[in-house]
Amino acid sequence: MNEAILFYLFSGLTVLAALYVVLTKNPTYAVLSLVAAMFCLALLFVLLRAYFIAAVHILVYAGAILVLFLFVVMLLGVGREENSNRRQMEYRVSGGLVIAGFLTGIGLMVKAVSGNREGAPVLTGTIEEVGKLLFNRYWLPFEITSILLLVGIIGAVVLSRKEQGQAGGQ
């Protein structure tokens, strides 16, 4: 009963924050409302007994990725989105059609596959349990993601470096 109340409350907040992300004209408000959506999603993860994932979600997404977004938005001086030409209305109509089609598909699929496996044990996603999986069975993807992070760092630094002769000194 409590779980139902919490689920509806936090899922409603998440959907509201996500709608504000895609509908607002101010880019700073969009990033900040995505931060709010991340917090609500972390609360939903806690409801699903994924405690480690909830903490890592807040640390990585709200604490690193969205802060990076906010820095770039502030440094580039992104202004408000200007409004209403004919193409924008076409975008909105096609977006609405895509959403309607997608939600219909999801609803039909969920209704067709609704046989819940009630005998499955409810595991608690503590850091020990997830760590046992990460370091025993999924060890190879773990190492590959560390190489991926290295490649990402090198790529971001190389891409955003100024050309020789554009910078001041040397």
Add this chain to the structure above:
Amino acid sequence: MITLNHYLILSGCLFAIGMYGIITRRNALLMLLSVELLLNAANLSFVAYARYRGDLAGQAFVFFTMVVAACEVAIGLAVAILLYRTRETLNTDEINSLKW
């Protein structure tokens, strides 16, 4: 009683909202933000399956998805900064020099 279907429908709604954001937004940074929303909808569905089917592999996969999302955001923002440096605009309606 909250079943798996509730979480799947919520994940589908978030995914649809993210898709609407990608189609409607004209600013490159805000498009990347909507892609983050898509990734988080998929993460939610992974964790829901991990809980309702008694297998923690879904949570391990969310871990890997987060790492991939972090790398993609870093490189995507670097590309957006480069775009702004060369074109002076982030409006994707005006970045069409590859079109026929």
